[in-house]
Amino acid sequence: MRYISTRGQAPAVSFLDAVLAGMAPDGGLYVPESWPALTDGLVAGRETPPHIASGYVAHSGYGFAAGAAMASLSGGAFNENQAWDLAADVYHNEKCWPPAVTPLVQIGSGAWLLELFHGPSLSFKDVAMQLIAPLYDRALQERGEKLTVLCATSGDTGGAAVEALKRRKHLDLVVLLPKGRVSEVQRRFMTTSEADNIHPIEIDGDFDACQAIVKAMFADRDFATRARLSAVNSINWARILAQSVYYHVAAQILCGQGPVSFSVPTGNFGDAYSGFVAKRMGAPIGAINIATNANDILNRALETGEYARAGMSVATLSPAMDIQVASNFERILFEALDRDGEHVKRLFGDFAVSGRFEIPATARRFLREHFTSWTIDDEETLSSMKHAFEHQGQFVCPHTAIGLAAAAKQLDEDYPQQLGLPIVHLATAHPAKFPETVERATGVRPELPAKCADLFQRSEKFDSLPADAEAVKQYIRERSRAWS
Numbered sequence: 001m002r003y004i005s006t007r008g009q010a011p012a013v014s015f016l017d018a019v020l021a022g023m024a025p026d027g028g029l030y031v032p033e034s035w036p037a038l039t040d041g042l043v044a045g046r047e048t049p050p051h052i053a054s055g056y057v058a059h060s061g062y063g064f065a066a067g068a069a070m071a072s073l074s075g076g077a078f079n080e081n082q083a084w085d086l087a088a089d090v091y092h093n094e095k096c097w098p099p100a101v102t103p104l105v106q107i108g109s110g111a112w113l114l115e116l117f118h119g120p121s122l123s124f125k126d127v128a129m130q131l132i133a134p135l136y137d138r139a140l141q142e143r144g145e146k147l148t149v150l151c152a153t154s155g156d157t158g159g160a161a162v163e164a165l166k167r168r169k170h171l172d173l174v175v176l177l178p179k180g181r182v183s184e185v186q187r188r189f190m191t192t193s194e195a196d197n198i199h200p201i202e203i204d205g206d207f208d209a210c211q212a213i214v215k216a217m218f219a220d221r222d223f224a225t226r227a228r229l230s231a232v233n234s235i236n237w238a239r240i241l242a243q244s245v246y247y248h249v250a251a252q253i254l255c256g257q258g259p260v261s262f263s264v265p266t267g268n269f270g271d272a273y274s275g276f277v278a279k280r281m282g283a284p285i286g287a288i289n290i291a292t293n294a295n296d297i298l299n300r301a302l303e304t305g306e307y308a309r310a311g312m313s314v315a316t317l318s319p320a321m322d323i324q325v326a327s328n329f330e331r332i333l334f335e336a337l338d339r340d341g342e343h344v345k346r347l348f349g350d351f352a353v354s355g356r357f358e359i360p361a362t363a364r365r366f367l368r369e370h371f372t373s374w375t376i377d378d379e380e381t382l383s384s385m386k387h388a389f390e391h392q393g394q395f396v397c398p399h400t401a402i403g404l405a406a407a408a409k410q411l412d413e414d415y416p417q418q419l420g421l422p423i424v425h426l427a428t429a430h431p432a433k434f435p436e437t438v439e440r441a442t443g444v445r446p447e448l449p450a451k452c453a454d455l456f457q458r459s460e461k462f463d464s465l466p467a468d469a470e471a472v473k474q475y476i477r478e479r480s481r482a483w484s
């Protein structure tokens with residue numbers, strides 16, 4: 001199976017090429033040419049229900065599912081045994097993960113938290129980034145190539161990329177982080193690696209400015225080729241693949257009579273789209289609830305049918321979701337338009353010019369069939385954190401709180417397709433990544449886990465640049481080992 005661009009103008013490529021490139025040369029995003037059905041590995045969970053003890057699923061199940069997903073989506077790059085070996089190395093690693101990898105914790109009748117934050121940098125971004133690192137290693141070793149990996153981050157992707165890629169010989173990682181828009185814990189995960197292949201840069205702008213710099217560097221084809229650019233943002237297909245696994249695993253553990261719903265704190269739409277991928281491959285998933293903060297382009301798109309940017313992003317208590325333009329929306333629109341790349345290209349052409357387009361009626365129906373959406377403000381975020389602490393005994397990060405609050409609204413509104421179905425709330429970051437906000441909501445300051453308790457004693461190293469693609473290009477020319 002090969003990978004095609006959502007804009008229909010780029011040649012189809014192999015799985016590893018899609019992962020290395022990050023983005024297609026026509027400006028589109030790579031998606032699989034067709035959707036494979038669940039393989040035996042992914043269905044196994046249904047036949048032999050995994051052992052659940054106090055909400056925790058056994059270890060081996062996760063790597064098995066991840067290997068199966070890799071084998072079916074890698075288009076022959078890995079056979080099942082190779083994929084299982086690779087996934088087992090990544091996920092059955094006690095230094096990185098608890099036995100369940102992504103534990104499910106029951107918080108009410110039919111309500112669960114899916115804890116995705118037990119990896120090295122304490123957010124769900126680790127789940128995918130830890131898998132991407134060996135994929136890069138393998139591809140670069142095979143080809144004898146070097147890469148410059150770019151990462152624009154709203155806070156958590158950067159830390160996960162640094163943890164996964166530090167000291168890898170074949171690549172440099174350039175992290176663009178928005179100045180003043182990330183928490184201190186988030187920043188420290190990016191700036192304290194002491195690895196000489198890691199280059200954190202504080203950009204004088206917001207996340208959208210960082211993302212725009214990445215896109216501009218890719219658009220300069222000569223520069224992109226000479227620097228051997230790759231991107232590990234959520235536009236990278238490997239991240240989507242890796243994230244679809246916890247949806248498969250959670251849905252299969254919990255599906256009894258019917259499908260399972262998910263509530264997903266959403267920024268760039270990578271995580272929510274990963275849920276759609278799992279569903280499309282046959283996992284028993286009902287509605288996927290898109291929960292946004294005040295940066296609500298997706299909620300407005302679903303409600304009004306117009307996808308329109310609204311100026312600069314607003315700074316909120318959930319900074320990892322302070323994103324105006326949700327890149328992965330292009331992937332779901334491609335599906336919603338019956339995979340018509342020409343049409344997607346036209347719409348995003350309009351968007352580049354006027355900052356808006358009208359979603360065609362059939363596509364809108366498709367979106368409403370699979371997704372619901374809500375916007376949660378800072379006040380509601382705080383009261384959701386307080387509620388989780390006082391009534392469910394859970395510290396949750398502000399992003400997770402948005403997913404919880406959105407799901408609560410959903411039940412209030414009596415959504416018929418939701419009632420009676422189990423619902424899984426994605427817990428996307430560890431509460432200790434946002435200690436001030438958690439303390440403000442609950443009166444208690446959460447502690448960093450023991451494995452990173454020394455984070456504030458480590459020394460920081462980073463550079464600062466204006467929000468200007470030319471300045472970042474010059475920086476890369478001077479430092480990247482891939483530049484030629």
Ligand SMILES: *Cc1c(COP(=O)(O)O)cnc(C)c1O
Nearest residue numbers: 156267268269270271320399428
């Ligand atoms: C990145 C992030 C999100 C948003 O995920 P997307 O895939 O960008 O929609 C939500 N919560 C946290 C903690 C994050 O780091």
